[in-house]
Amino acid sequence: MPAERAPTPVIRPMVNRDSAYFWEGTRKGELRIQSCNACGALRHPPGPACPECGALDRGHVVASGRGTVFSYIVHRHPPVPGKELPIVIALIDLEEGVRMVGEVTDVADDEIEIGMPLQVDFNEVDDDLTLPIWTRVPEEGK
Ligand SMILES: [Zn+2]
Incomplete structure (x- = not known):
């Protein structure tokens, strides 16, 4: 578990009625x-x-936070405010069977690969916003 991370400006996600539960969760x-x-x-x-x-009655479950890389992109250009490039963005297959896009924070752009296991971590940006980020699963026995 990374102890601390320097706060960086981020692109804030849209929070609306449909996604509010998600951001309440990350907090x-x-x-x-x-x-x-x-x-x-x-x-x-x-x-x-x-x-x-087609039902409108919805709830949520809490994911295990584990998944594998389904695909990824390495963002090298254009510059992103407050970010050091490149950024690795992956489409992650969660154990629960859905896919989620997220930034991978501790895997180099030449190390990321399809099928790599990842686990979620959380980057508390401020009181209102915590972003899910994805990190390497520690190898057994280390
Ligand atoms: Zn249904």
Whole structure:
């Protein structure tokens, strides 16, 4: 667990009625996945209606925080305010079966690979915003 991270300016995500539960979760150190209260299907990104059954009644579950890299990009250009480039952004297959985009913070751009196991961590930006970030899963026995 990284002890501390220098605060950097970030691009703030849109928080709306559909995604508020997600950001409430990250503030508590929870990675939340939207669920359908009618059929139980999980979905991400969040939306008002269940793509499986169309129900509007929604809740959420807390993810294990583990997943693997499904695909990734290395952002080298253009510059991002407050960020040192390159940034590794991965599409992560969560154990729960949904995919989530996130920044990978401790894997170099030439080390990231498809299938790499990652675990979530949280970057507390300020009182209002905590971003999920993804880090290497420590190897067994270390
Ligand atoms: Zn449903």
